[in-house]
Amino acid sequence: MLTVGSRSVAVTVDEVLDLLALADGDLAHRRELPGIDPRLVRAVGQRAGGAFIVLDLDALLGPLLTH
Numbered sequence: 369m370l371t372v373g374s375r376s377v378a379v380t381v382d383e384v385l386d387l388l389a390l391a392d393g394d395l396a397h398r399r400e401l402p403g404i405d406p407r408l409v410r411a412v413g414q415r416a417g418g419a420f421i422v423l424d425l426d427a428l429l430g431p432l433l434t435h
Contacts, residue, residue, distance in 0.1 A: 372429045388415065395422060 370377045395411035401421065410424040 370425055370429070372426055372433055375433050377429060377433065388413075388420075 370379060390413065395413045397411060400406055401409065401412070404421065408424055408427050409421050411422040413420050413422065
């Protein structure tokens, strides 16, 4: 269950590839990434030499839920 704005939304996923426990300071503020709309990125992190993004679910799902 996710909360987007003032609404609760249930989501399903096909597969979970990894689950991370992150400490404060492990994520950097959003930045420009090739091929990714920066409005949809909440933060960027690094793990095992690779980068990952944390999506801004309000920005991603908000427009779908306002109609």
